[in-house]
Amino acid sequence: MSNTITRRGFLRAGATAVLGLAATKLAGCASPITPTQAGAAASATPANSQAFLNYWTGWSGFEFDALQILIDKFNQEHPNIFVNMTTVFGQYDKVLTAIAGGNPPDVVSAVWLNQLTAMAARDGLTPLDEYAARDGIDGSEYFKNVWDAWHADGHLWGLMVTVNADVLGYRRDLFAEVGLDPDKPPTTIAELDEAARALDKIDSNGNIERYGFFPTSLYWWGYVFGGSYYDEASKKMTLNDPKIVAALDWMRGYAERLDITKVEAFESGFGDYASPQNAFFSGKQAMTRAGEWFISFADKFSPGLDFDFMPAPYPAGGRPNCTTFDGSCFTIPRGVAHPEASWEFIKWLSQPANLGEFAYTIQNIPPKIAVANEERFNKDPRFKKAVALYTGDNAFGPPRIPVVDFFFSKLGEAEGLVKHGEMDPEAALNQANQEVQDELEKALARSGN
Amino acid sequence: MTTLSPSRLRMPRFLSSRSERRELAAGLLFISPALIGFFLFTVYPILQSLYYSFTDYNILQPPVWVGLDNYVELLNDRVFVKSLTNTLFMVVIGLPVHLVFDFTVALLLNARIRGLPFFRTVFYLPSITPVVATAVLWAWLLNAQYGLINLLLDSLGLPMIGFLTDPNWTKPSLILMGAWYGGNTILIYLAALQDVPKELLEAAELDGANGWVKIWRVIIPMVSPVIFFTLVLNLIGYFQIFTEGWVLTATRSGSAGGPLNSLLFYAMYLYQNAFQFFKMGLASAQAWVLFLIVLSVTLILFRTSGWVYYRSEC
Numbered sequence: 215m216s217n218t219i220t221r222r223g224f225l226r227a228g229a230t231a232v233l234g235l236a237a238t239k240l241a242g243c244a245s246p247i248t249p250t251q252a253g254a255a256a257s258a259t260p261a262n263s264q265a266f267l268n269y270w271t272g273w274s275g276f277e278f279d280a281l282q283i284l285i286d287k288f289n290q291e292h293p294n295i296f297v298n299m300t301t302v303f304g305q306y307d308k309v310l311t312a313i314a315g316g317n318p319p320d321v322v323s324a325v326w327l328n329q330l331t332a333m334a335a336r337d338g339l340t341p342l343d344e345y346a347a348r349d350g351i352d353g354s355e356y357f358k359n360v361w362d363a364w365h366a367d368g369h370l371w372g373l374m375v376t377v378n379a380d381v382l383g384y385r386r387d388l389f390a391e392v393g394l395d396p397d398k399p400p401t402t403i404a405e406l407d408e409a410a411r412a413l414d415k416i417d418s419n420g421n422i423e424r425y426g427f428f429p430t431s432l433y434w435w436g437y438v439f440g441g442s443y444y445d446e447a448s449k450k451m452t453l454n455d456p457k458i459v460a461a462l463d464w465m466r467g468y469a470e471r472l473d474i475t476k477v478e479a480f481e482s483g484f485g486d487y488a489s490p491q492n493a494f495f496s497g498k499q500a501m502t503r504a505g506e507w508f509i510s511f512a513d514k515f516s517p518g519l520d521f522d523f524m525p526a527p528y529p530a531g532g533r534p535n536c537t538t539f540d541g542s543c544f545t546i547p548r549g550v551a552h553p554e555a556s557w558e559f560i561k562w563l564s565q566p567a568n569l570g571e572f573a574y575t576i577q578n579i580p581p582k583i584a585v586a587n588e589e590r591f592n593k594d595p596r597f598k599k600a601v602a603l604y605t606g607d608n609a610f611g612p613p614r615i616p617v618v619d620f621f622f623s624k625l626g627e628a629e630g631l632v633k634h635g636e637m638d639p640e641a642a643l644n645q646a647n648q649e650v651q652d653e654l655e656k657a658l659a660r661s662g663n
Numbered sequence: 664m665t666t667l668s669p670s671r672l673r674m675p676r677f678l679s680s681r682s683e684r685r686e687l688a689a690g691l692l693f694i695s696p697a698l699i700g701f702f703l704f705t706v707y708p709i710l711q712s713l714y715y716s717f718t719d720y721n722i723l724q725p726p727v728w729v730g731l732d733n734y735v736e737l738l739n740d741r742v743f744v745k746s747l748t749n750t751l752f753m754v755v756i757g758l759p760v761h762l763v764f765d766f767t768v769a770l771l772l773n774a775r776i777r778g779l780p781f782f783r784t785v786f787y788l789p790s791i792t793p794v795v796a797t798a799v800l801w802a803w804l805l806n807a808q809y810g811l812i813n814l815l816l817d818s819l820g821l822p823m824i825g826f827l828t829d830p831n832w833t834k835p836s837l838i839l840m841g842a843w844y845g846g847n848t849i850l851i852y853l854a855a856l857q858d859v860p861k862e863l864l865e866a867a868e869l870d871g872a873n874g875w876v877k878i879w880r881v882i883i884p885m886v887s888p889v890i891f892f893t894l895v896l897n898l899i900g901y902f903q904i905f906t907e908g909w910v911l912t913a914t915r916s917g918s919a920g921g922p923l924n925s926l927l928f929y930a931m932y933l934y935q936n937a938f939q940f941f942k943m944g945l946a947s948a949q950a951w952v953l954f955l956i957v958l959s960v961t962l963i964l965f966r967t968s969g970w971v972y973y974r975s976e977c
Contacts, residue, residue: 307938310722336723336941421808421823478828478922479807548723620940626918627742634830634923653940660719660727 265295265555267320270302270309272542273576280575288562295555297321309547313338318547320556325372325543327363327611328618333545334371335616335661340546341369345557351564359604360581363611364543372543373564376578379539379604380434381523383494383504388413388424399524403464406527413500414472422480427501428468431538432629433622434503435461437610438526438536443621444613451615451654453625453647454640457531462632462639464529469633490515506600510577523596525603536608537600541581579604616657621650716947726944733948743949745924746932749834753928754901757838762893765845769852770878783853790846798910801840802827827911830925837907837926848893855889856882887971895961902957905930929953 273281278301285297302308302319312318325333333339346352351373353361364372386396392412400406406427413426429435436443441457444450452458469477484498485491488511494502495516504523512519525535544563546556563569566585573580573591579601580586586605592598603609612618628642637645691698716733718726737743772783789797804811805826813823826836859882867881883890908928912921919935920927929949937946 310938310941314722332941333723336721338723475825475829479823479825482802482806482825482828483808617940623918623935623940627924630923636923656719660721660724 263294265552267295267297267552267555267559269297269299269321269323269559270319271299271323272301272303272325273323274301274303277576280572284563284568284572287568288559292558292562295552295558297559309333310338313547313549316549318549320546320550320552321544321559322547323375323542323544325545327540327543328622330364330371330543330545331366331612331614332616332618333547334366334369335657338548339371340548340550340553340556341371342373342546342557342560343370345561346370349561351561355566355582355584357581357583357586357605359539359609359611360541363539363614366614372545373560374541374543374581375563375569376573376576377539377541377581377604378505378507378578379537379600379609380431380526381504381506381508381537381600381603382501382526383508383521383523384501385494385497385519385521387520388497388500396520396522399522400527401524402527403529403532407467410468410501411471420473420476422472422476424498424500425472425477425480427499428472428477428481429465430629431503432458432462432465433625434526434536434538435465437538437608438528438532439464440528440532442610443625444615446614449654449658451621451647451651453621453628453650454643459639459643460529462629462643465629466632466635466639470635474633474635488515492516494521495519506579506597507577509594509596523599525599533608535603535606536610537603537606538610538612539604540612541578615654616661617650617653620653624650712947712950715944716951718944720944720947721941722943723941729944733945734952736945737948737952742924742927742932746927746929749925749927750902750904750929752834753837753904754898757834757841758894758897758901760838761841761845761897762848762890764842765848765893766852766890768845769849769856770882772849772853773856786849787846789843794844794906795910797843798840798907801836801843802911805836805840828922830921830923833921833925837911840907848897851889851893852886855886859885884972885974888973891964891968891971895964898960898964899957902953902960903930904928905934909934 269285271278271281278299282299285299289296300319309319309322330339334341357377360374360377364370364374382399384396384399389396389399389409394409394412400409410426413424415422415424417423433443436455436458439457439461441452441455441461443453443455443458445452480498481493484493485496490496492515493499494504495512508523512521525537528534528536544560546553546560550556563572564582566582569580569582570585570588570591573585577597579597580591585591586601591601613621615621624646628637628639628646631637631642632639636642715726717728717730719729719732720726768786772779772786776782792800803809805813807813807823807825807828810826812826817823824832826832826839863881863885864877867877872880905928908921908926908931909919912926913919919931930953933946933949933953936942936949
């Protein structure tokens with residue numbers, strides 16, 4: 215026969231091509247990404263027998279670069295493992311769908327504590343107890359608060375490399391400007407209110423030019439006022455704890471005094487948070503909720519800024535030196551291809567030298583006691599203050615419930631309703647409490663507890 | 664041909680010959696990429712979401728059948744009702760305002776004036792900017808304290824308005840922003856307007872009709888099929904409104920909805936339920952409720968479309 219293409223031949227070839235293409239496409243979806251496809255950023259060329267780990271991180275920018283240096287080091291030290299780091303924003307949806315699709319990333323970090331509990335409760339993560347026990351990681355090196363926080367349902371679900379704790383930042387220069395002593399920041403709620411009023415600046419039209427303080431995050435202040443949100447023993451939500459009601463009532467006072475619509479108008483003009491136009495840097499706020507990471511943040515965007523940290527002032531019956539903390543957990547999703555290699559990576563990163571290097575570069579608190587006590591972390595007295603807070607008795611991680619996101623959403627909603635004068639604190643928190651409790655019971659019934 | 668199998672009997676006549684069947688096979692083969700894509704990525708997910716809507720499903724664990732629970736839960740969900748009313752506000756008020764505005768602009772752009780191409784370009788231009796960029800831009804224009812619009816109000820001695828911070832103003836502000844996206848609709852109207860027969864307009868003029876009467880008695884009836892078309896399309900679009908609300912209100916902590924949830928739209932709450940609260944089953948039910956709402960409103964529109972005049976009828 216000649217070489218001319220018959221119609222039938224053409225169709226056959228076409229069909230084969232289409233089917234072949236579809237097959238490769240499907241296969242490409244299902245199989246783990248190969249090193250060449252991923253176009254790995256690092257220098258080492260992975261060998262064939264290597265475990266290739268896809269690591270999804272929440273870090274970007276200079277923090278990503280700092281971590282990449284460590285990862286390059288890990289890849290060099292481990293010829294049989296290759297870690298490829300990718301910044302994945304909005305991890306929730308992507309991680310969930312990846313796990314559901316049977317092709318999860320091998321390691322996920324910057325999973326916050328609330329995500330950790332929520333995903334663990336739904337079988338989304340690999341429990342790490344056995345690996346930890348085998349390799350002698352029993353929590354003795356870690357601060358107790360944070361070690362406990364990684365557990366849910368009696369299992370260990372992740373290791374944290376950096377911790378963040380809430381502190382109140384205040385501008386020493388502005389304190390001095392209005393005649394307050396910058397060395398003696400307020401310690402009680404009454405003193406805080408007084409200082410805040412002294413620092414307010416309102417123009418002739420009644421518009422805010424600067425406020426001393428406007429409390430946000432009922433979650434934190436509820437603890438400061440002595441409340442708690444969840445009773446683990448009875449599995450009951452307690453958002454309507456009278457002390458939390460009192461905290462919200464106190465916050466309402468600010469919303470009424472400064473006029474919430476004026477505050478929101480003012481705040482809508484705040485510059486980007488991660489920029490020199492940050493309201494605290496530009497002097498629109500004299501006090502703000504911050505964390506130990508705020509130091510490097512300020513160095514970067516507002517060098518030389520004269521500010522300090524104070525623990526949250528508290529009322530009679532409240533908690534002194536109270537903070538809420540969170541941090542970036544490293545977790546292994548369920549169903550990964552090389553759990554041993556994933557664990558090896560997390561374990562390596564948790565070694566004091568590596569963890570310390572990373573935490574120091576991005577100025578976060580290291581969760582290990584010995585590391586946090588290193589000289590370099592204690593040079594700045596402000597950093598020391600933050601560390602002291604979160605290792606103290608009144609440091610709280612998010613409630614360990616599977617519906618923690620729902621909880622935060624409802625708590626935030628209650629805060630908004632009260633600040634806008636739509637509901638009084640008790641009614642708003644009763645409503646939120648009931649809704650979260652219902653949701654919790656549903657989730658617990660589902661997981662068989 | 665001796666015997667015919669029953670299946671052969673049912674086969675349409677044009678398929679009776681071997682070559683015709685081969686043609687059919689070839690044809691199907693050629694459109695198979697589209698068919699496979701349609702069934703795999705459209706029909707299957709749609710049916711699957713219908714199934715999920717009757718289950719408790721959190722993506723990570725296998726779904727558990729719960730019957731109508733999700734639908735009952737939606738009815739009792741305060742926030743769901745809020746998101747629905749927010750969305751209906753946009754549909755009932757935003758949509759007509761939007762269409763009337765676009766039609767008016769199209770009428771003006773159809774007039775014979777100098778610099779017409781310039782004006783047409785100006786009105787179309789915003790449509791080529793992405794919604795996200797436009798939303799961010801408007802967030803600054805409408806800023807309560809430093810926004811240009813408020814500076815203008817202030818200089819006129821009028822009170823400044825918290826366009827995006829006052830819960831009563833957020834949705835009207837969004838409708839105002841919507842005027843910007845009108846380019847495509849304006850373009851469609853413009854095409855229809857140019858299609859209005861000149862002889863009809865001339866006849867009307869000879870009969871003494873003024874501009875107003877011409878618009879109401881000639882132009883609008885003649886372009887009514889196009890108005891109807893844009894009405895239906897934009898209606899569906901407004902029911903699914905998401906981007907503007909999300910971009911304007913999403914916070915660093917991942918929550919969205921704006922002051923007092925006044926910009927929490929149906930699709931935004933659906934997304935939150937699905938991906939933030941692990942309630943994919945509920946979110947699927949929500950999607951189906953929205954589908955039924957849009958379907959019934961569209962059907963009502965079609966049933967009441969007697970005002971639409973199709974030229975082919977005469």
